[in-house]
Every structure is written in structure tokens, then in C-alpha cells.
Amino acid sequence: MSNRRTIPRRTFLRGLVGGSAAVVGLPLLEAMLDNHGEALADGSPLPTRFVTWFFGNGVILPRFEPAATGPNYPLSEQLQPLAGVRDYVTVLTGLRNRCEVTVTHHEGMTVFNGYTMAELNGLFSKAGGPTIDQLIAAKIGKDTPIASVHLGVSKHLSVMDSGTTMHALSHKGTNEPQYPQFNPQQAWTDLFGAFAPTADDRPLRSSILDAVRDQTAALRTRLGTLDNQRLDAHLDGVSALEKKIEATVPLCTLPPKPTETNTDVGGVEPITAVNDVMSELLVYAFQCDITRVATMLFHGGAAETVFSEIGLLSGHHNNSHAQDSPELQAGILHIMGRFADMLEKFKASVDIDGKNLLDTSIIYCSSDCAEGWTHSIQRQPIILAGHGRNQLVFPGIHVQAAPYPQSEGNTSDVLLTVLQAFDKTATSIGAGAPMSTTPMAQIMGTMF
Template sequence: MHPLRKFKLSRRTVLRGMAGGAAVTVALPMLEAMVNEHATAYANGDGLPTRFLSFFWGNGVVLDRFEPSVTGPDWDLTEELAPFAPVRDYVSVLTGLLNRCANQITHHEGMTAFSGYTFTPAGGPGFSSNFGGPTIDQLVADAIAERVTTPIRSMQVQCSKGFSPADNGTTATTISVRGEPGNLTPLYGQANPVDVWQSIFGEFVPQPDDSALRLSILDAVREDADRLRPRLGTVDNQRLDAHFDALAELEQKIVAMPPTCDLPAQPTHTNSESVSNEQITLTNQLMSEMIAYAFICDITRVASYLFLPLAGEAVLAESQSGSSSTQHVLSHQGGEAYHQGVVFIMERFSQLLQILGSTPDLDGSNLLDSTIVYGSSDCSIGWSHSIRRQPIILGGTGRDYLVHPGIHYQAVAAANPNENN
């Protein structure tokens, strides 16, 4: 065993040498020597990036076509959960949970699932309320900011623009609120992919792929060593051989290591269509990819994604519903078209998870391995606005913060899943 392989390098370790007649200093990418034996932290104790993403869709689900009948790791893919088949091992479904919001005005109480606080009256027209406390994504962002500074503290994106004209206040317009009760700042999502790209990547300059330069530096060091060899004794040459065996291994790691951050191409789609004909699949793909890029480039470690607004009045024209009515209207009818709308939403949610799962992370895993995705709605049953069985979907593992990923947890069994309660 080579002694050098026991060394633990700082992630700030640099290589110094001569290349092209000039002295150069080049930062190393993350290597195994920079992490602990379990690849869970840098050698200096800093944790590897762990990310958090909240995902929201309005108008609930059809419980008896959503909730699995089997608990534990062998949970069944129901009609509305079937889209998660490609990422099933990373998906946990939580059912039978009681939302304890103390007030109810329809839909707004469901947002307690994102903050844990009962909403406060907003005094606006129609159904109006504000979040009573900070949302979970911002609490996570606060915790991360205590030990790591990223270029952007958190990012907020939105897919459908179909806000309910009858609902107002922060609970109806965002899923991200920062601060303390009584002093909260809403953070609104951007629905235009071009604007999202510009705000996240417009001024960001990724480190160039300098693998060739790093290899040339190692070659220069090797040439200097060859000139030195005749002057060394046997023991020193053996030490030098061991050193260069380690360098050769380092070269192979550098060659095999993919670039950690390539900027995505700037999108041209602006998501400017009317809410009766939104290109939701395309918008969702672009937003999901930009979240993945922002995570892998370590621009931010926290994001919130408002997919379909509270009581969302968007026509899911790309779904199999065959209806020109909005998902909110369909939710009160409770028929097949509403169910097909829920399936379409779950397909897009799964698309997001699949994009994260196909994005390599720094340590050879993928973004689902380092991310916790928390998804829920504004009610459990669309036509009754019930919050007694709040649907929650968890994705990813968050570097094993989720001890039991890929399970169905049922708090209370449902005697009649679709009862109006």
C-alpha cells in the first residue's frame, strides 16, 4: 500500500508546477482523498452538499386511486402513483396524516403542510390568508446558511400560471416564506424559464474544464523528477516511485471524472401561453433541469417549485382528461377527467425526480441521493377540501437523512378514503 494513499487532502488543495514555461496553480476537483472513508464528508470535516426541494400541486388527489393498500417497502403503485415507477426506490408515500390547521376557508388550510403554522387572516377580497410562519424550505435554507454560503440562498420557480382569482394572500400565491411569525417575507416563484436562467446562471461563471492543463502539470513534475533520479539513493528513489504511482492513480481519476458544472443552454420558451393552453410538460422539463444544474453547480442547495397554484385554474390540456375545464373545476366534479389530471401532475412530478436521478453528483452518486424532495397539495380530496388525509410524497434520500426511503407510511388506515370529512 502506498503511504500517500492514507493522506487526507483538503478540498482546497492545489497543484503547483510548470506548464508552457510558466508557473501555474490549478485547483483539484473533488477526489476520494478529499473525503472520509464513507464519502460522506470532506476530509476537513465539511459535509458534502445536501439539498432540499419542496414541490406543490393544487386541488388534491382521488384518495382511493392514490393511496397504496400495502405499507412498507413493497407498497403498490396505484393508478395515480404509477408514474413514479422509474424512481420507485427513491419515493416514499405518506398517508393518513392529519393536517392540524386551526382555521379552514377551503384550500388555504392545506398550506399548513409547508409551514406547520395555522394561516393568519389577510383581510383581502375573496378567500384570503397569509402564512403564519416560515415555510420548510426556508428553515432548511437558514440551517444550511449557518455553515455554508452559496451564491443564491434559495431559488423559487413556478410552472402553471393558473392562479385562482377567488383566492388571495401569501398562502394562495407562493410556497416559500422567510422570517419569523409576524415578520415574514414571501418569496415568489418565477414562471418564465428565460427569467429563471438569467437570475440563476446569467452572472455565474463555472470553472473551466482544465483536466488537460492538470495533466500537463503532472507531466512537468514527472520530467523534473526524472532529472533528479540520478542524484538520489535507492531508498529515496523507492519513495519517489511510490509517490508517482499515486500520481498516476490521480491522473486516471482526473481523466475519468466528468465535469461537475456545465451551464445549461439558455431556454427560448417563455411560458407565455394562456392558462387554457400552457405547455406544461416543456416548462416542467426546463424548470427541473435548471434546478438540477443549480444544485450540481452548488449555486444553491434549496429550491421551491410551485407546479400548479392553490385551487389552480389551469386547463391541463396535455393530460388525457379530454376536458377544457380547469383542474379546479374538475376537482369539484370528481370524475375521470379530474383523475387524469392528477395522473398528469404525478407524471410531471416523476419527470422532475427522474431528471435529478439522472444527474451525476460529485461523489459518483446522483442528485436524488443527496436531495430530499417534499411534495404535497392544498387538500386531500378536491371536491370536499378535506385535510384529514393530507397526501405527502417524499423523494430522494438526502445523504441518508431519510433513513427509510422507498416506503409507504400510513398513519391511520382509511375506512372510506373518499368520505367527505
């Protein structure tokens, strides 16, 4: 299949790999940009980054939704933690998630892909189609060593899904969940480990992968459709690994391997600390242009997560069944505070062209329902942060599709708008009732 059977086929950047040279501060502006600073050195456009950020069990709508629409909307009680990044935040309320079935919680995930779930079976379902991050990664992921990365914070996951829908925020397809990594040390390894100094055995590793390809080609003739799809995914992984092996070592300092391992101590899950480390790893990965697409499953819907670190005694999911309880309110504020932690880090970080990462990124945030005690998806809120180089409206606005408590429209219109920010050829997203072919003009920015 390949002629990669001889050893000295590449020397790569041995000096860099050897670790003794080229330790450079972040970001390395000049080296990565063209002379005008308006494109990358190879002439390709400046990178725009994309993140989905998920939290479970919804909000309390009257405490979440801003009281007025348009620009300069007042921050609501539950949006108050975002005050420091207020200009970068667009809030969408009153939109209807048009998923065709309800399981409780599962259907909320349709706001990330525009598909109704597949293989429904009681509390079991799989994703009905690819999530938006994978559509975007398919478009822009080829330009970076890693197409997309999937991180998570709270590892106590859902008891209400024995399938994949709620356990992975990213799905390439029905049988291809992209599960999050909850251990910051392993996340570091996934993102940066390949670039750490080691003996340069890359040709040997590639030879092994060539053998794997040959074996897989022989194996597939004996199997059926489903397993061949799985082998295709396996080969996608092989190609992704090969791309990493062959990637130019990033021209930036690798962050140190974190000490945080996401281990609970005395019944307390280190959520704030893990969220901080994961957010910092993401900032590094974007600044180094190792990847441009990420998902962050902050904590699962219907999950076992307990915010013990702020003194709560029962799980956030359990609390979300008590309408407007102080515990639920405290939990939602804690979630929004952690989301703000990440956004603040983005805002404080400089991208390769000197702009901050909120200027260059789009972060799409939602939950698995509007409110936890009804599990309704009728008025499921979406937060957009960052404008992605003016692809989205800036400063941010509040769009209300229908007055409370009604709902109108389609949450997938937001998805399609965001997808088009990265792929102007996209004309639709999703399928069936949740499908959208109508992007939302109100949230488009000056460069859309």
C-alpha cells in the same frame, strides 16, 4: 460602514469571469472533493439538497393511497407514474393536517410550515410563519451563492386567495412571501446570470450596495416596526446579492440560457416543457452547488390551470369539484407524471460525489387538500422522494397513520423529521395546534 470604496480591491477569478477559461464538464468531482471523496475540498460535509414540490387540489384518495403499508408497498393507480423511481418514494397517508381554521385550500398549505394562516379575512390570508424550505435555507443556505430558489410551472394562479398563502410556496414570514419564478429564462438569470461572463465591475456594484445600506440605515429611523421589517428584508436581499457578487465562480459549465419562456400558444400552456426546463435548471444548480434549497410550485391550488396539453377542456380546479371524474383522474395522473419527470432527472444526474441526486436530496411533496371536492385536510397525503444521504428511510415505505377514511397524528411530524434531517438542533416546527415536537421514527434513515 464599509471600506469598500477603492476599485482594485479584488480581482476575483478574472479568467473565469472573462469566459475564456475553465469550461469544465459536469460535475467536477475531484476539484470539489477532498482526497477521500467523503467531504468537500474545504472539509465541509457533502451537500444534501432539499426541494418542496406543490400541486393543487388534492388527489382521489382511494386511487392514490397504496393498498398495503411498509416497504415494498404496491404503487396505487395515481402513484403509478412514479414506478421508475419507486425505491426512492415514501408515501404518508392518513395523517391529519391540524391547521386551526378552514378557508378552503389555504389551510392545506399548513403542511409546508406547521402554522395556521395569519390575517385571515374572507378569501384572504398570509402565511402564519416560515415554510420549511426557509428554515432549512437558514441552516444550509449560507454555504452556497444562493440560499434558496423558487420556481413555478403553471402561471395561472389561484382565484381563491387574494393574499399570499397560495401564491407563494415559500414564505420567510408573514409579510415575506418568496414568489416563484415562472419564466425559465428569468429563472436561468436568477440562478446563473451572475456568473455569465461580463466586465468585472464587482467592486463598483458592491460600492453601490454599501450606499444602499447607508441610505437604509438613515431611513429606518423614521419608520415604524412593520416597515423596518420590510427594510430588513430589503437588506437581506442586498446581502444575498453581495454574496453572489463575491461568490467564486462555480467550477462547472453553466447551462445555456433556455429558449422556453412559458408562453401559452393557442390557449395551451406548455406545462410539460416548462416543468422539464425548470427541473433541468434545478439539476444544474444542485450539481454546481449554486443552491441547495428550492421550491417548485407546479400549479396553484384553486388555480386557473387547464391541462390543455392533454386535451382537457376545463380547469383542473373546476374538475376537482367533480368527485372521481375522468377529467380529475387524468389531471392527477398528469401531475404525478410531471413530478416523476423531475425525479427521473434527479435519478439520472450525478452529484459531485458520484451518487445520483435522489440519493443526495429530499423532496417533500404535498397539495392543499386531500380531495378537491370536499377540500378536506383530514387525510392530506405527503410524498417524500429521495433519502438525502440516508437521512430518510431507503428504500421508501408507505406509512399509514390511520385506516381510510379516518385520520390521526399530525402532518407536521413529517415536517419536523425532514427539518431534523438538515438541522439536528431543531426540536419543534410550527405553532399552535399544527405544531410538532415529535419526529417520526418510521421514516428516519440509517444516517439520521
